[in-house]
Amino acid sequence: MTYAQTQTFSRTEARYLASKVVADLHQCARLYGKPSASSITDYETELVERLVNGYVSEYEFGFKKNDKRVVAWQYAVKDGDLVGGSVDDRPGRVYARADISGASYYNYMAYTQKWNALSAEEKTAFLATLPFTRAAGQLPGDGSGYWITDKTYTRGGVAVTRKTFRPL
Template identity: 35%
Template sequence: MTGSYTRTASGTFTITDARYVGGRVGADLRQLYNLYGKPTLDSIEDYAEEIAILLNRGFLDTVDYGFRDTATNTWKLRLRYKATVGGQLTDSRPGSFPDPVDLTGHAFYSFLTYSSAFSLLTSSEKTGLNLPFSRTTGTAPSALAGTTTAGHGYARNGTGVARDIYVAH
C-alpha cells in the first residue's frame, strides 16, 4: 500500500498555538516541581500563560527558570527558553533533564527578557496584555563554570521556543 501526506502551514500563529508551547514549558516546570519541590503548582500555570501571551504577540526573547545562589546571583540549574520563529524548530517531549542536582541552599528564580518589539509599546499597551503577574526589573543571574545542553524545543505552526539546560559544576 502506498500513500502520501501533505501538510500546509497556514502561517498564522494563534493564541491556541502559543498555549500549546506554553503548556510544554509548563510540563518541564512540573518536572522541576516533582524533582525539587519548586516552582509551586499555581505559579506554573501563570508562567505557562505568560509565555503564551508574550510568544503569541512576539514580545518574548528569553525566559529562564531555575535555582540560583542568591548571595552571588549565579545559577546552579537553569532552564532557558529562547523564542524562535521558522528555521529548525523542533517539538520534543517535555522532560529529558540531566541527573538530579543538589540544590540545597538555592532558591527558585525566574528571569525574563522581552523582545525589542515590547519596548515599543506604550505603558497602557503593556498593561493591556493582561499578563498573569507583574515582573520587577533585576539583574540576570550569571552562568559561570558549568555545562549547557541544547537541542530540545517546543513549537507549533512555525513558532516556538528552543530550550537549553545549564548545570553549574
C-alpha cells in the same frame, strides 16, 4: 507559478508551546520542590499571552546561589524557519541531580523589540491582563557547570529551543 504562504501564530499554537515549558516546570517542581503549582499556572498564563502577542524572546527558570546558576533551563523563542524544519521534541528529561541546598528559585523573561515598541499605555493595558507583575531583574551568571542545547519545540512557524545549565 508563484506560491505564497501566510501563517498566523494562534493562541492554540501558543498554548501548545507553553505546555512544553510548563511540563518542564512541573518536572522541576517534582524534583526540586519549586515552583508551586499556583505559580506554574500563573507562569503558563503569562507565557501564552506573551507568545501569542510576540512579546517574549527568552524565558528562563532555575536555581541560583550567590548570583550564580546552580541548575537552569533557558528557552529562546525564534521564527521556526530559522531552525530549519519541523523538529518538535517531547518535553521532560529535566536534569535531576543538582544539589540546590542553599539555592533560591528564580524565573526570568526577556522581551522582544515588538514589546519594547509599545507605548506605556499599551504596556499597562496588556500587563493588566496578566495574573502577576514581574519585577525587573537580571539573570544570574553561570556557576560551576556548562550549557547544553537539548530540546526544540515548534508550532505554527515558531520554535522554542531549550538549553540546560548543568552543574559539573
